[in-house]
Structure formats: C-alpha cells, structure tokens
Amino acid sequence: AQRVTQPEKLLSVFKGAPVELKCNYSYSGSPELFWYVQYSRQRLQLLLRHISRESIKGFTADLNKGETSFHLKKPFAQEEDSAMYYCALNNAGNMLTFGGGTRLMVKP
Amino acid sequence: DAGVTQSPTHLIKTRGQHVTLRCSPISGHKSVSWYQQVLGQGPQFIFQYYEKEERGRGNFPDRFSARQFPNYSSELNVNALLLGDSALYLCASSLEAGTGVYEQYFGPGTRLTVT
Numbered sequence: 001a002q003r004v005t006q007p008e009k010l011l012s013v014f015k016g017a018p019v020e021l022k023c024n025y026s027y028s029g030s031p032e033l034f035w036y037v038q039y040s041r042q043r044l045q046l047l048l049r050h051i052s053r054e055s056i057k058g059f060t061a062d063l064n065k066g067e068t069s070f071h072l073k074k075p076f077a078q079e080e081d082s083a084m085y086y087c088a089l090n091n092a093g094n095m096l097t098f099g100g101g102t103r104l105m106v107k108p
Numbered sequence: 109d110a111g112v113t114q115s116p117t118h119l120i121k122t123r124g125q126h127v128t129l130r131c132s133p134i135s136g137h138k139s140v141s142w143y144q145q146v147l148g149q150g151p152q153f154i155f156q157y158y159e160k161e162e163r164g165r166g167n168f169p170d171r172f173s174a175r176q177f178p179n180y181s182s183e184l185n186v187n188a189l190l191l192g193d194s195a196l197y198l199c200a201s202s203l204e205a206g207t208g209v210y211e212q213y214f215g216p217g218t219r220l221t222v223t
Contacts, residue, residue, distance in 0.1 A: 044214040086150050094205050095164045098150030
C-alpha cells in the first residue's frame with residue numbers, strides 16, 4: 001500500500017540557515033510526488049511537483065527512487081518560509097496520500 | 109474567482125447525528141475530492157468525484173457518502189456521527205481527473221466538532 005512518511009513533526013532553524021524537510025514514500029508503481037504548504041491562516045496550496053523539476057520560492061525537491069525519498073530543500077531559510085509542509089503522493093487518478101506534515105519555524 | 113468555497117465554516121454536532129458539508133469548486137473544474145484532516149495529522153483521502161460519478165474512495169466506513177451535482181458542486185454526508193469524526197474536512201477541485209496530473213486547489217475547510 002502507498003504510504004508517505006515525514007519523520008519530523010517540527011523543524012526549527014535560524015534565518016539564513018539551510019533547510020531540509022524529509023519525506024519518504026512507499027509505492028509500487030512510478031510515483032508522482034508533491035510538496036504542499038500551508039501558511040498561517042491560509043489554505044493548503046501546491047508548492048512544487050517533482051515532474052516539473054522547478055524551483056519555487058527557492059525550494060527544490062529531488063526524487064530519489066533508490067532511497068524512496070523526496071526531500072524538500074532550501075539553501076537559505078527566510079522567516080516567511082515558516083509554515084506547515086506536507087509531502088503527498090499521487091495515486092492513480094489524482095487521489096493524494098499525504099504525510100503527517102512538518103512544521104517549519106524560521107527564527108530571526 | 110473566490111477559489112474553492114466550503115460551507116459551513118464550523119459546526120458542532122452530537123454523537124449519532126447526521127451532517128452535510130458542501131463544496132463549490134473553481135469555475136470550470138469538473139473534479140472534486142474530499143479529505144479528512146484530524147488535528148495533528150495530514151489530510152486523508154475520502155472520495156473523488158468527476159462528472160458526477162465516484163472515481164475513488166478511501167478507507168472510510170459506509171457512514172460516509174458523497175455526491176456531485178450537475179453544476180459540479182458536491183456534498184459530503186456523514187451519518188451516525190462518532191467522536192472520532194471530529195476533524196477539518198477539506199474539499200479540493202481540479203480541472204480533470206484520471207490519467208495526467210492535475211493540480212488540486214483546496215478550500216478553507218469545514219471544522220466539524222462532534223460532542
């Protein structure tokens with residue numbers, strides 16, 4: 001069965017420090033993975049998807065099929081990056097399996 | 109466009125009661141999905157509807173049901189409420205469903221409290 005694991009509930013870093021939010025998945029097929037973000041008092045929104053291989057707000061994520069991981073990285077964290085981050089796996093037909101989420105706190 | 113809208117924002121129900129939650133998708137979107145988010149956890153998939161037909165169902169009991177109307181809006185119904193049904197219920201809409209990857213746009217959610 002498909003599963004998404006985010007091992008850290010909370011990640012706290014100082015402004016300007018590098019950030020890595022971990023995501024591991026289990027899926028028998030070819031995975032389609034996403035990172036969603038929820039800023040305070042805002043809706044859940046798509047941050048990036050692995051198929052587009054893009055960088056959004058300085059964040060990147062590389063799919064590592066050997067390690068079944070899709071970690072989210074940013075070289076220099078900003079205070080406005082503080083939010084809840086969810087890793088999600090797209091089952092066939094755009095039905096998402098989410099991880100438990102990681103709260104990122106960027107301290108000044 | 110106001111994005112995906114959900115009503116009501118909050119509601120409180122008693123165990124054993126029934127509840128109906130409503131969702132209006134972004135104009136032009138034909139697919140609606142429902143997710144349950146228990147406090148401290150990630151969203152969990154409940155249903156997906158496309159063109160008024162159920163396309164997928166998550167691991168939820170038969171007390172949960174949904175439907176989609178000709179205008180693509182959707183209702184989620186939960187019967188015989190249990191305390192464990194207390195959660196934020198999220199609706200998401202996308203342009204299409206099925207093969208291909210379509211971005212899902214989430215609504216603000218309905219906070220259900222069962223006492």
